[in-house]
Amino acid sequence: MNEYFLVIIGGGASGLASAVTACSMGVKKIAILERLPRVGKKILATGNGRCNLSHENISPENYFGSYDTSHVLANFGKAENFFENLGLYCRTDEQGRIYPYSMTANAVLDTLRMHCRQVTEICNTCVIELYQKNHKWHILTENQEHMIAKNIIFSAGGTVATKFGTDGTAWDMLRKLQIPIVESKPILCPLRSDRNNLQILKGIRVKGSVTLLEKNKILRTETGEIQFTEQAISGICVFNLASLISKEKLTDYEIAINLFPELENSELIARLYSCQAVRYDSDCENMLSGLIQKAIARVILKKNNILSTMPCCQLTGQQIRQIAKLLQDFRFSVLGIVSAQAQACSGGVHGKALDENLQVKNYSGLYITGEAVDVHADCGGYQLHWAWASGYIAGKHCAEMQK
Ligand SMILES: Cc1cc2nc3c(=O)[nH]c(=O)nc-3n(C[C@H](O)[C@H](O)[C@H](O)COP(=O)(O)OP(=O)(O)OC[C@H]3O[C@@H](n4cnc5c(N)ncnc54)[C@H](O)[C@@H]3O)c2cc1C
Numbered sequence: 476m477n478e479y480f481l482v483i484i485g486g487g488a489s490g491l492a493s494a495v496t497a498c499s500m501g502v503k504k505i506a507i508l509e510r511l512p513r514v515g516k517k518i519l520a521t522g523n524g525r526c527n528l529s530h531e532n533i534s535p536e537n538y539f540g541s542y543d544t545s546h547v548l549a550n551f552g553k554a555e556n557f558f559e560n561l562g563l564y565c566r567t568d569e570q571g572r573i574y575p576y577s578m579t580a581n582a583v584l585d586t587l588r589m590h591c592r593q594v595t596e597i598c599n600t601c602v603i604e605l606y607q608k609n610h611k612w613h614i615l616t617e618n619q620e621h622m623i624a625k626n627i628i629f630s631a632g633g634t635v636a637t638k639f640g641t642d643g644t645a646w647d648m649l650r651k652l653q654i655p656i657v658e659s660k661p662i663l664c665p666l667r668s669d670r671n672n673l674q675i676l677k678g679i680r681v682k683g684s685v686t687l688l689e690k691n692k693i694l695r696t697e698t699g700e701i702q703f704t705e706q707a708i709s710g711i712c713v714f715n716l717a718s719l720i721s722k723e724k725l726t727d728y729e730i731a732i733n734l735f736p737e738l739e740n741s742e743l744i745a746r747l748y749s750c751q752a753v754r755y756d757s758d759c760e761n762m763l764s765g766l767i768q769k770a771i772a773r774v775i776l777k778k779n780n781i782l783s784t785m786p787c788c789q790l791t792g793q794q795i796r797q798i799a800k801l802l803q804d805f806r807f808s809v810l811g812i813v814s815a816q817a818q819a820c821s822g823g824v825h826g827k828a829l830d831e832n833l834q835v836k837n838y839s840g841l842y843i844t845g846e847a848v849d850v851h852a853d854c855g856g857y858q859l860h861w862a863w864a865s866g867y868i869a870g871k872h873c874a875e876m877q878k
Pocket residue numbers: 484485486487488489490508509510511514515516517518520521522523526527528529600601602603630631632633636639640641642644645817818819844845846847855856857858859860862
C-alpha cells in the first residue's frame with residue numbers, strides 16, 4: 476500500500492496549482508490521481524485553446540455561492556504573479572481578460588507540470604472512496620488500488636463538461652462523508668431558442684447587447700459578441716445569462732437583442748432615413764446592408780411583413796420606426812440552456828462546511844478546491860482564477876501543517 480503526505484484527487488486546474496504550491500514549499504511524497512489518461516485536459520480547451528486564466532478585476536463581488544471567497548482571493552493575489560513566479564508571462568486584452576503571453580493554453584499546462592516534477596502523477600485512476608482511520612486518509616480506486624495519505628486535496632471539479640472527466644460522480648464520496656453539498660446546475664452555456672427563427676441566422680456573429688427578460692422584467696443585460704447557431708444563441712455575453720434561468724419557469728423567459736446599443740432609438744431612426752435617402756433606388760434589403768448583415772436584414776423585414784425586394788423609397792415612416800424598434804429589441808424565446816456545452820456549474824461543497832483555508836471543518840486534512848466548492852462566477856477568467864487561488868491556498872496550508 477503506497478503512503479503519501481498529500482494525495483490530490485483530480486489533475487485539473489486547482490489540483491495542479493495545489494501540487495505546484497505544496498511542492499515549492501518542500502512537501503515530499505505528493506501524488507496526483509487523475510481518472511483520464513493525462514492531467515490538465517480541460518486546461519487545454521479553455522479560452523478556445525488560449526486559456527483565459529484570470530481577469531484584471533478580481534474581487535469577492537465577482538463570485539457567487541455559499542463560500543466567502545475573500546480570504547482565499549486576498550491571500551492568493553494576482554494570477555499573473557503566481558504564473559510569473561513559475562516563468563510564464565501574461566497579457567491582458569481590451570476586456571481585461573488575462574491570457575498567457577503566447578496565447579496558448581498548453582503553455583499554462585506545461586508550466587504547471589514543469590514545477591510538478593517531484594510529484595507522482597498517476598493517471599487512468601479513478602478514485603471511488605475515501606475514509607479516515609487513525610488520523611490517516613484511505614483512498615480506494617476503481618482499479619482496486621488502496622493508498623494512504625495524511626492529507627487529501629479534493630480537486631475533482633464540477634458536474635459538467637464530462638469529456639474532461641468531470642461528471643459530478645466524485646462528489647458522491649463527499650456525500651458519503653456527510654459533507655453538505657449544494658445542488659449543482661450547469662452555468663456559462665448557450666441558450667436554446669426556436670429553431671425556426673434561428674435557421675436563417677445560424678453561423679452569424681454580431682456585436683450588440685443581450686437582455687434576459689422574465690415576464691418582460693429585465694433580469695440582466697450583457698454586451699459583446701453574439702453568435703447564432705442552429706438551435707441556440709451563444710457568445711460569452713449570453714453565457715453569463717444562463718445561471719439566471721430556472722428550469723421550472725422556462726416559458727417565462729425571452730432574450731432581447733439590441734444591435735445598436737450605443738444609439739438612442741431616435742438616432743437609429745434618423746440613420747435609417749438617411750440610408751433610405753442615399754440608397755433610394757435600392758431594395759429594402761440592400762438599404763439595410765450598410766448597417767446590418769443581409770441575413771439579419773431579411774429576418775427583420777420579414778418580421779415586419781415588408782418584402783426585402785420592395786424599393787426602399789416606398790418604406791413609410793411607420794415601417795422605418797418598426798424596423799428601428801426591432802433592430803433594438805429583437806426578441807427570441809428561451810427554450811432552455813444547452814447544458815452539454817456548459818463551461819462550469821454552480822453548487823458544490825457548502826461554504827459552511829469549510830474553513831478559510833478550504834479545509835473541511837469536520838475532517839482535518841481534507842481540503843476542497845475549484846469547482847467542487849460552492850463558488851461560481853461569470854465568464855472572463857474568473858473561474859480559472861478561483862481554481863488557481865483555491866488550489867494555492869489548500870496546497871499552502873497543507874504544506875504549513877507539515878512543519
Ligand atoms: C470548454 C471549456 C472552456 C473553458 N474556458 C475557460 C476560460 O477560458 N477561463 C476560465 O476562467 N474558465 C474556463 N472554463 C472553466 C474552467 O476550466 C474550470 O472552472 C476549471 O478548470 C475548474 O478547475 P477544477 O480544478 O475545479 O476542475 P477541473 O479543471 O475540471 O479538473 C478536475 C479533474 O479531476 C478529474 N477527476 C474527476 N473525478 C475524478 C475521480 N473520481 N478520480 C480522479 N480524478 C477525477 C477530472 O478528470 C479532471 O481532470 C472552461 C471550461 C470548459 C469546459
